[in-house]
Amino acid sequence: MSNQQARILVVGGAGYIGSHIVRQLINACHDVVILDDLSTGYRQLVHQDGEFVQGHLGDLNLLEQLFNRHRFDAVMHFAAFSQVGESMHHPLRYYQNNLGDTITLLKAMQSHGIRRFVFSSTAAVYGEPLEIPITESHPCLPTNPYGNTKLAVERLLTDCDMAYGLRSIALRYFNAAGADESGEIGELHDPETHLIPNLFKAALGQIDHIRLFGTDYPTPDGTCIRDYVHVNDLAQAHLLALDVLLADGESAVYNLGSNSGFSVKEVIEKAEAVIEKKIPVIESPRRPGDPAKLVASSDKIRRELGWKPGYESLETIIATAWRWHRKNV
Template sequence: MSVLVTGGAGYIGSHMVLALREQGEEVVVLDNLSTGFRWALPADVPLVTGDLADDALVDKTIKDHGVKSIAHFAAKIVVPESVADPLGYYLGNTVRTRSLLASAVRNGVENFIFSSTAAVYGNPPVMPVPEDVPLQPVSPYGRSKLMSEWMLQDTAFAHGLKYVVLRYFNVAGADPGGRTGQSTPAATHLIKVACQAALGLRPQLEVFGTDYDTPDGSCLRDYIQVSDLAQAHVAALAHLRAGGDNLTLNCGYGRGYSVLEVVEAVKRVSGIDIPVVLSPRRPGDPAAIVAEVARIKATLDWNPQFQNLDMIVSQALAWEKRLANHQAA
């Protein structure tokens, strides 16, 4: 019995692969390598290179590896890009998820862990935001993920598929052992970009919007360390295998930091006064979003280990140094 990890050669997916392997799980990865890397995976983890829309390939992968559970990470994730290319996001995130769900049903997959996002909330009416507030995404990215949630819920009702949806907030940091991290060259994650600026890999850091209704005018976000996030997925899978109910859960720490606070943390940890350019707001960015985490704490056996911003920044900085050496080799 194997777990199929889609997008498993990417940032979050590769951490999930490591977490599953540490639990003794058999794992197979399906990735088109558009933003992932074979070297991010253990050498003995099988990688199927291809597209989720290739029904024959997905069916064969599930059958050949005896897949009974899927952790679905493969997606397009850049909010401003989704505003400029909405059809690309509905194709990449919604249509391809529909194809994957159809393959799961055809081949008797039992459990499905879906990588969703806090972007489904838009500008929530309360903070921290609980899972049951009205869902009003403000970007095609958020809408594409919400559509996928709906498809998963309907598929589960019709076909008995068991699922957990994890709506996670701003993912950051890297594997504490230095085995993998955020490696996409054009990534837009704030902490990664700030660390690159600290190392001179970018000329400056651009802060988008300083006139939001937040304490310092910059966007407020809940930053969750990537290995903690992977462990939440492992806990979700254990919950389903034990006969647990279908769930939709926020995955964050319940603590927000502003963009400018993050910048100060990177300066503090790196010891470098990185150049910062203040720019206008980007379309699709909510002012503030922080997770209400009571539900995940009550339902999953999940104990995050890295709830410290400076620790997360230190991990990200160490990974950027390691990545730069890897690329130079």
Template sequence: MQKHILVTGGAGYIGSHACKALKAAGYVPVTFDNLATGWQEAVKFGPFEQGDLLDRARLDEVFAKWSPVAVMHFAALSQVGEAVAKPGHYWRVNVGGSLNLIEAAVAAGCQNFVFSSTCATYGDQDGVVLDETTQQRPSNPYGSSKRAIEEILRDFEVAHGLRHVIYRYFNVAGADPEGEVGEFHQPETHLIPLMLDVVSGKRAALTLHGTDYPTPDGTCIRDYVHVSDLVDAHVLGLKWLEDQRDSRVFCLGTGTGFSVREVVNEARVVTNQDVPMNEGPRRPGDAIQLVSGSARAVQELGWTPERSSLKQMIADAWRWHETGHYNK
């Protein structure tokens, strides 16, 4: 019997990789996406249902049609600067849309929920490897909206038995080794694809958003995880729930942070080309340093981040960048 998994945001960067991993694991991923930032060309591994999370009636239709055994929820607005400028928009879309989805899942009897949260729920906590026990104190509306969704999931477990696995992670990079899907946004805001645009001559220079942070080289520090490793963890989380395990939070990262300048220097090595840079002001809401450990995921899920070296992530991203693009 085929097991259908509803993947919200399945036409996006991480969601499309998750659909590929789900198909490889024997599931049928059903992508639910409004294509505001996703790409229909990225939906290659299962059925596609276009719709918006704010449309409860459409969600009910999709649950009735496919009877998914679980939800894997990636769809969200995720730009920190935009969130600071438009907090209402982020609360409405991220929290309101997620509440619709959670209520629709419960109404349909779908009791397993895997949620893509973020280490942005922790805010600025420098010199600390963030783990599941670290206090959450988000410093921008994006992180606050994700923390609120985590709280909704806990409340719905108490009231309705909705079991969940929550993943907190920050910067995701790379592309699947076969090059079937990759990272491509319009407009692009992520460091590595922006940097590779500069390397390939599509942009004149990379702008460093803040060079006066209290870090060794003045640029902010982030933990990066390879997208293929990340979605493997999500499949393990799904199996965790299928095994009737308790709801759980897992952080996903390498425990090692890299500054923006360090990422740029590694790109110069991988591509054997220069990366011209300009210095700009800090972006509102950006944390100084976010580094996430993953000891619990390694020990309890058996997760192994095999491709999450900075060199491998940039090399895989570079391969995709040179060959794969989507078109609206």
């Protein structure tokens, strides 16, 4: 990574992924301002060495104040609403926050001459996989409003590059997991919908059980296979993307995946081995729309940016998550 010190605005920096990005930015000696309205983020995840501003990315007056006070070299965006099911019931809310308010942010950037943007995107832009592993050239056919809003922003960024020279890198990731090894920050959502934290909630008696949705998929053990990437490996990829933009590199899109994947049963068994305890699981029918296998190819970012995940072992991912949950949740 480069040694160039920069001032970065991290929108959504009090959330799970954003807080890990902020920690790595500060460790790399960047100056960081964190903007978060705490609607899904948490004050306790905010790094003490970053300047924290509580507010919304769609508040143009607040953005103007920030951009007038600081000369930002780049903006990183982690402030999207991200629940697929919720997006099906509240599409207007998702389009307003994820697209409309992002347009406001980009307008403010444009008027202040800020030309570098790292965007947290998602595998949901692909929809049902036509091939595995999924590469960046896979057709983008989202099946829910969440994926539609993320793809709309990606397309907008392409247009902004053509029109204004605004360079952006969009990182499409699959399942973020794990926690910083310090145990000081980790995965925190309300409601929690992700498998690994819910396994620990069940193990700690905070919920009665977890549900295993579908055991008859065309996979080796009958359960869905998913890609899991450690959150610090995701953070490292964002810093590599930032370095490209700070060096006036070109816009790009990259997948962040493990190139392999693990089944739900494998995750459950590994979690039980890590905590040395059985976890109450109830088998349930398949959920509609769950593909049997979702695994990304991350060959492009490994080849072009030199991304080298340091936490590829499922046991390591789960152990770091357990350290956080046991202490904090």
